[in-house]
Each structure stands twice: as structure tokens, then as C-alpha cells.
Amino acid sequence: MRSRFVGVVLIATLGGVAGCGGGGSGTATPSGSGTASPGAEGRITVSSPAFTDGGTVPDRYTCTGADVSPPLAFSGVPARTAGLALLVEDQDAPGGTFTHWLVWNMDPHTTSLPTGATPPGATEGRNDFLKTGYSGPCPPPGKPHRYVFTVYAADRRLALRPGATAADIRRALSGHTLASGTLTARYGR
Numbered sequence: 001m002r003s004r005f006v007g008v009v010l011i012a013t014l015g016g017v018a019g020c021g022g023g024g025s026g027t028a029t030p031s032g033s034g035t036a037s038p039g040a041e042g043r044i045t046v047s048s049p050a051f052t053d054g055g056t057v058p059d060r061y062t063c064t065g066a067d068v069s070p071p072l073a074f075s076g077v078p079a080r081t082a083g084l085a086l087l088v089e090d091q092d093a094p095g096g097t098f099t100h101w102l103v104w105n106m107d108p109h110t111t112s113l114p115t116g117a118t119p120p121g122a123t124e125g126r127n128d129f130l131k132t133g134y135s136g137p138c139p140p141p142g143k144p145h146r147y148v149f150t151v152y153a154a155d156r157r158l159a160l161r162p163g164a165t166a167a168d169i170r171r172a173l174s175g176h177t178l179a180s181g182t183l184t185a186r187y188g189r
Helices: 002-016 166-173
Strands: 045-047 072-075 083-090 098-106 145-154 177-187
Touching (some): 083 166, 145 166
Parallel strands (some): 045 177
Antiparallel strands (some): 083 145, 145 177
16 A cells, blocks of 8 residues: 555656646646658758757746747748648657647748747647747756757648647648758756
8 A cells, every 4th residue: 555655646746847847837748759750851941040059048038038939040941831830849858748839830931930929820839838829948957958949841731729739730740741840959947
């Protein structure tokens, strides 16, 4: 009986620290393998004037700063793209991949997003903080986490409900991804 009680307490304790960090109310959910693309043929270049690939996300774009989305730029989007999708995920969250931002059906001619922008005409999903829109990096104190910004070019508009998850987006993109690209940065507290 005592070992069952210890097991339940251990599971409850681990569940309490499984989120991306101390500011979110959501829980981490496995939302993908971290691979850049479900079946992409081409490569999109994703960059940011705020940080370099492999660099550090500035505080402004995190839970300890203004918590606004960073400026992003995309190039190499195929001409026959019907819509773009964007996922921002923490690959190192204690409970598995943790989604910070989900956007789909962005205009295929979008080449950049300014700081704090909601892409016009696109749909934003509910992230793992249980909020719609962007929620910045907010890892628990310790080793920095990797944050992957992935842009997908789809050959069709995605028919997803507003509360769709990253896994839903990946399923909808399967067999319909023309190209993809990633930008990875780190952040720690």
C-alpha cells in the first residue's frame, strides 16, 4: 500500500513540473517528433533580425520580458503554396514537446512578420499555456531549452478548428507540404 501511495505522489509531483516553466497554466503534451516537415519537398529559409539560428532568444520575446512574438522572415516559399503554417515549440520541456504558438492559413505571399504581429487572415491555435496566440519561452530554471520556429508551405488551406493542436496541424500537412524550414534558438532562466 505504501509503495502505491509513493508512486501516486511521485506521478503527481512530476506532473506538477511537467509544464514548460513557472508561468504557464498548461501542461506539456507530446506534439510531434520535432522533425521539420511531414513530407516536404523543398526548403524555406526562416530567420529573425532579433536572433540568429542557434543563438539566444532575447528576454523581450519571453515570459520574463514583454512576451511578444519575435520578428520573423521567410524566403524560398514555393510559387504554388496555398497557405503557410507556423509552429513554435520547446523541444526540451520536461513533459515532452511544448507548443508556444500555432498559426495556419497565413497568406502564401507572407515574407515576414513584425514583432508582436498576428498574421492577417490566419488562424491562431491554442498553445500549451492554454492561450490563443503566442506565449514566449518560459522554461524552468536550469539548462537552456531549444525553441524551434518551423514554417510549412502547404498546397491547400488547412481545414482545422480554432482549438487545433500541433499534432492536428501535422496531420493536416501530411502529404500536402511543399516545403518547410526551421529557425532554432535557445533560452534559459
